[in-house]
Amino acid sequence: MAAQFDIKSYPGNIINGKFVSTQATRHSIDPATGEALYEVPVATKHALDAAVGHAREAFKTWSKTSFDERAKLVLRWADAIEANKDELGKLLTMEQGKPIDLANTEVGLTVQWLRTFATLELKDEVLDDNEERTIYLTRVPIGVCGAIVPWNWPVLLGLGKVGPALLTGNTLIMKPSPFTPYCDLKLGELAMGIFPPGVFQVLSGGDDLGPWMTEHPGIDMITFTGSIETGKRVAASCAKTLKRYVLELGGNDAAIVCEDVDISKCLPKITMMAFLNSGQICMCAKRIYVHEKIYDEFRDAMVEFTKNHVKTGGGFEPGVVVGPVQNDMQFKFVKDMYADIDKCGWTAALQGKARGDSKGYFIEPAIIDNPPDDSRIVVEEPFGPIVPLLKWSDEDEVIDRANGLKTGLGASVWAKDLERAERIARRLSAGSVWVNSHFDVAPNVPFGGHKESGSGVEWGIEGMKKFTNTTSLWVWKKVFA
The missing domain is CATH 3.40.309.10 (Aldehyde Dehydrogenase; Chain A, domain 2)
Known part of the structure; x- marks a missing residue:
């Protein structure tokens, strides 16, 4: 039986598999009525430090788990989301404003995306193989990732980052938009009983949380969706610690x-x-x-x-x-x-x-x-x-x-x-x-931009690769030692 949740309850940020309350809270606005929605936590820098520490510790084990085991847990999460799809759709319409049919479509696509991601295993490539040696190109997870999620498609674009990161062996901290924090916190709540503590955490915060994440020395990669102007600031901030980043930015x-x-x-x-x-x-x-x-x-x-x-x-x-x-x-x-x-x-x-x-x-x-x-x-x-x-x-x-x-x-x-x-x-x-079409997307097809519309791609095998570093592994068959 998949976990059920109270649509109005937000006990705290999700850190190391637990709700962690905050002294300060904030709320967003229902864009259709102008009325205040529910109170959500506001993360402090100390909370981010704690989440990063737990993510780094969890990475030691999670990075060594098999792809099949990671995929099994992602599929369980997809099932839990599907079991709560109606409530999530209503919540998405309340916080984002989009018509309920489109909100339900977004939640349904998210389930489809996660299930497809769970089939996209990155395998070693053999670059050279002869009597003397075999050379492999192998891919290893980067480490702790930070996902900064936009307000226009907070569910699909949020988990479109989380799924590939976790499946490639990374741990991840997700920051929802301050305008649309509700569904992403609920998705984290559904994940609490599925993934090991520290593997996936959700921090709701204000405008200062994003820069804290991009500057944090304990975060190894940032995946960001947003405006071109903000994306440039993210890239400049990541450069201070030579973080990897993927930017999906504005279009025209x-x-x-x-x-x-x-x-x-x-x-x-x-x-x-x-x-x-x-x-x-x-x-x-x-x-x-x-x-x-x-x-x-x-x-x-x-x-x-x-x-x-x-x-x-x-x-x-x-x-x-x-x-x-x-x-x-x-x-x-x-x-x-x-x-x-x-x-x-x-x-x-x-x-x-x-x-x-x-x-x-x-x-x-x-x-x-x-x-x-x-x-x-x-x-x-x-x-x-x-x-x-x-x-x-x-x-x-x-x-x-x-x-x-x-x-x-x-x-x-x-x-x-x-x-x-x-x-x-x-x-x-x-x-x-x-x-003869426009805006067709699929979870197995890379998605990204040219010029100032972004750097790198999401989704598909190429998107999965962005969450990894490459290692050239030389295996000599003759023993020289």
């Missing part, structure tokens, strides 16, 4: 729509991939380049589809696609972007606006009609439900425009002519490129 994904598409077939997916999770996904379609021959028809159809099928509201309301923006800081940023519609003289094909009838952070979708390429809405990642449509006519030119920013997380090409679409796709500088 281009979608290139060719003139031969069937608009009625591709437009629903493109529109949903622009506004899903209120645009708060690093791999949303954020710049949509539409061929001039079909531009007007595509624009008008997208406006009509959005009006009829992209409902804004609270996450528990039926049929909602665009929930609230997650927090006040992001709400103000997106509102400021919307204010530029009039200030900069952009043409709004669909005039989105902040809703004034609620205490929550609600903003209705906006579609900007062919703004200049140097506009803020094109150059910056809004991380909200606002998207520009841009005309193109020349293939080389649109590729240059799509590649013209410092970001390179994802991109897509839409065309009936698959040979042409793949030719364009292969010229796009992004970590993930899709033909």
Whole structure:
């Protein structure tokens, strides 16, 4: 029988397999109502030191356990999460704001991700083998890892770090976002009775906890998802102790729509991939380049589809696609972007606006009609439900425009002519490129960015490797001693 938990109870941080209470507590805000949620612990530097010490001690044994044993425990954890999926989904909607169907999808994907990770064993490679010697490339765990988790997908992106770290023999301390600490603490609670003490710990804290982790000499690696600006600070901090790091940072994904598409077939997916999770996904379609021959028809159809099928509201309301923006800081940023519609003289094909009838952070979708390429809405990642449509006519030119920013997380090409679409796709500088789709991810497929969108990859065998160091092992068959 999987462990059950009280959705409202947060006795403390999870350190060495126990709840450890803190003197200070804090709470987050339900973005749909503006009301306070439950109190959670605020970790001190002393608590981090204790967690690191326990993680280093646990690493001595955990790193020597077999992959099969680690996988068995990860699968037990996946089962416990699945048994509590309904409560976790509700909690995720409360703290993050996303529609309940999307929250349930995130929890379900997390279970799928963990079960797939448990099949991805890193095995020795034989580099050379002859009568005199065998040379192996073997991979060993790095040590104690710190996972700094974002607020937009706190469950999937959180355990997308934890699973590979534990399966490769590392111990890990997870820091949830201060905006969305609740599900991650509950996931740690479910893990308490499964993993040995010190193997997986969860510390809820404020904005100072992240820098403490990146600077801590007892943490050997940081895996971080967040903004480009913060990612640069993480990299600089890790450099002080030569920590390993993986950074999954912001994107500004281009979608290139060719003139031969069937608009009625591709437009629903493109529109949903622009506004899903209120645009708060690093791999949303954020710049949509539409061929001039079909531009007007595509624009008008997208406006009509959005009006009829992209409902804004609270996450528990039926049929909602665009929930609230997650927090006040992001709400103000997106509102400021919307204010530029009039200030900069952009043409709004669909005039989105902040809703004034609620205490929550609600903003209705906006579609900007062919703004200049140097506009803020094109150059910056809004991380909200606002998207520009841009005309193109020349293939080389649109590729240059799509590649013209410092970001390179994802991109897509839409065309009936698959040979042409793949030719364009292969010229796009992004970590993930899709033909006739957008934002497809899988646990066995590497995920990461080019340029300022990140360093390293997560997921898949390549992602598992990022949690290891390599050792070249030379075994001489002749005895020289």
